Amino acid sequence: MSYTYYTFGGKVPGPFVRVRVGDTVEVTFTNNAKNSMYHSVDFHSATGPGGGGAVTQAAPGETKVFSFKALAPGLFVYHCATPLAAQHITNGQYGLMLVEPEGGLPKVDREFYVMQGEMYTAAPYNTPGRQSLDMQKLLDERPEYFVFNGSTTALTEDYPLKAKVGETVRLFFGVGGPNVISTFHVIGEVFDTVYDQASLSSPLTGTQSAITGPGSASIVEMKLDYPGKYMLVDHALSRAARGLVGHLMVEGKEDASIFHTQTPVTNSGGH
Ligand SMILES: [Cu+2]
Structure with missing residues (x-):
């Protein structure tokens, strides 16, 4: 579309x-x-x-x-x-x-810029062709699409995030919205540090998500311990079926003390 x-x-x-x-x-x-x-x-x-x-x-x-x-x-x-x-x-x-802040943020290996938005098209989700805005759906807060960085494929097919085992990554995450709160989550990872509402004063440690309202932001940091494809989602997971998925591709050596299976890993996110 x-x-x-x-x-x-x-x-x-x-x-x-x-x-x-x-x-x-x-x-x-x-x-x-x-x-x-x-x-x-x-x-x-x-x-x-x-x-x-x-x-x-x-x-x-x-x-x-x-x-x-x-x-x-x-x-x-x-x-x-x-x-x-x-x-x-x-x-x-x-x-x-x-x-x-004075002195800058702590050093990390990679930084990424991710924003979540909603699209209120007149035609239903996944209708091919040129789409137009439906003002009534906008006012009723009924999006057809949810997107990271402006499209359903921005962080999957077009520009998946890439990093290596052992690296620390920082996600600058914001919700453009305009209306919907995101429970931002990376499937298969724990956030080591979350600057809740992007306040730098007392970061949270060890959370599964970063709850971020419209017109607000969070800073999320993770050390990557195990290779694979990690899915960025809003854990209101119906939105993943309306376009809201990103990929973080982590390369490197497997560590059986962290994760071990005899089942071949074909799909890390369950999608
Ligand atoms: Cu304008």
Whole structure:
């Protein structure tokens, strides 16, 4: 199927923005002259009116500028805040900004950027061809599709996450939404560290999921101990049947003290 997204910079999610706490962030927001609608950007990392949403409302061809000081460290969603904001968000206008603490986050071997979104198409899930938005389904919060990084295949066929046994990985996970809470889970792994709601102050250890609301984010860290294909899901698993699956491919040596079987492993996730 195909769908016309609105985007920040041509991709869903928008660019991963990385700053340091105390930085002054200068935003120059241009709405492409070829567009037909107003757009804007609200940074949850900003302190000030609308997070910038009110002062960046830009007509096609217009540029709006503002700056803000990143006062708090953490991982923050940004999104379009032009009415109807839920429509602009479901259409792909969301992304994450990391405000690093003094000294940065602890070093890991790999970092990944994953966001969850919903799509409210008029036609049912998996109907071929060009799809359109159904406003009533959006208002009723009845998505047809759930997607990681903007499509059902973004993190499976197109760009599976790859890592090796012995490595530590960090997932910057956010929910664009606009409406649905994610119980983010990796099948066959335990999260060693979860920065709940992306607060850096007191991370959780040893959890099975990172519960993340719409317009919110979590940071998840895992050490990879055993090879295989690990499935990224929202453990509201009906959503996996509506497109919400990612793959983390882990290469390396098996360790029978961690996991042992005489049954050949053909499918790690049960899907
Ligand atoms: Cu917009």
